[in-house]
Amino acid sequence: MGKVIAVSTNKGGVLKTSITTNLAGVYALQGKKVLIIDTDNQGNAALSFGKNPDNFNTTIYDVLVDGIPPEYSIQNVYENIDILPANDDMAFFEFDVLTKVEQYPQPFMLMTKRLDKIVSDYDVILIDTPPNLGLTQGNVLCFADEVLIPFQPENYSMRSLVKILNAIDEFRERYNPSLSVLGIVATLVDKRTHLHSQVLQECRAYCMNNQITMFDTIIPRTVRFAASVAYEGLPATLTDKNNPLVTSYFELVKEMDGDGS
Numbered sequence: 001m002g003k004v005i006a007v008s009t010n011k012g013g014v015l016k017t018s019i020t021t022n023l024a025g026v027y028a029l030q031g032k033k034v035l036i037i038d039t040d041n042q043g044n045a046a047l048s049f050g051k052n053p054d055n056f057n058t059t060i061y062d063v064l065v066d067g068i069p070p071e072y073s074i075q076n077v078y079e080n081i082d083i084l085p086a087n088d089d090m091a092f093f094e095f096d097v098l099t100k101v102e103q104y105p106q107p108f109m110l111m112t113k114r115l116d117k118i119v120s121d122y123d124v125i126l127i128d129t130p131p132n133l134g135l136t137q138g139n140v141l142c143f144a145d146e147v148l149i150p151f152q153p154e155n156y157s158m159r160s161l162v163k164i165l166n167a168i169d170e171f172r173e174r175y176n177p178s179l180s181v182l183g184i185v186a187t188l189v190d191k192r193t194h195l196h197s198q199v200l201q202e203c204r205a206y207c208m209n210n211q212i213t214m215f216d217t218i219i220p221r222t223v224r225f226a227a228s229v230a231y232e233g234l235p236a237t238l239t240d241k242n243n244p245l246v247t248s249y250f251e252l253v254k255e256m257d258g259d260g261s
């Protein structure tokens with residue numbers, strides 16, 4: 001039965017898309033059938049596989065708003081990896097739904113309603129999300145089983161992490177009691193930077209005191225890694241096995257699946 005993991009936080013540029021697509025790569029190489037659901041109007045998940053999001057006739061928007069069957073919009077982008085793409089249309093999602101409350105009486109439940117029936121077609125469903133908390137993120141948190149939260153250690157980033165964790169708690173109580181926080185993964189880390197080490201330590205202490213998993217695996221900052229998406233049209237986990245970054249994604253999956261050291 002498919003496990004639905006949302007990669008969520010309200011921060012931009014903290015590797016939500018990179019994690020989503022690279023984890024998809026790891027799972028696919030393990031022979032698992034993976035679906036990536038892109039919910040961000042930037043359409044970066046499809047771009048990571050070399051596909052222009054503007055060329056899709058239908059996207060997640062049409063599935064959520066007009067109720068077209070998800071199968072019409074799902075594309076195969078690599079062996080074992082399908083994607084339900086997003087593009088600029090998603091920028092209108094919130095406005096289009098919230099201005100027609102009579103048509104959409106349960107606006108947070110659209111994703112669950114439209115996509116529940118395809119969950120069993122996949123081993124893992126990974127959801128890439130936009131960098132804010134709005135109707136889209138709300139739909140994702142209603143539909144997901146687990147949330148993976150990327151955390152970039154910078155000044156003030158603990159403050160916004162606590163906020164998102166509280167928001168998820170409130171959301172769970174009101175809308176999706178089976179939602180759990182899978183864990184927090186530190187991203188764009190430069191271990192030589194004193195600030196990074198300090199904030200990571202603070203974060204680990206906070207997580208321990210609040211019974212939240214913080215993964216030992218960190219995703220380091222490196223320029224080479226970004227280049228793999230830009231030039232090869234594939235996430236690094238599917239291109240460059242010798243890159244130490246790629247190893248960290250494999251390690252992260254081990255920890256997520258509970259067989260880490």
Ligand SMILES: Nc1ncnc2c1ncn2[C@@H]1O[C@H](COP(=O)(O)OP(=O)(O)OP(=O)(O)O)[C@@H](O)[C@H]1O
Pocket residue numbers: 011012013014015016017018019040042044129130131188219220221222223225226227229245
């Ligand atoms: N390990 C890394 N080190 C440095 N840069 C990276 C690394 N991995 C990815 N990047 C680059 O960092 C940028 C942000 O990554 P990404 O798009 O995954 O973040 P995001 O959280 O999805 O952003 P957004 O909030 O805009 O959706 C991208 O340009 C990406 O290529």
Ligand SMILES: [Mg+2]
Pocket residue numbers: 016017018040042044128129
């Ligand atoms: Mg993104």
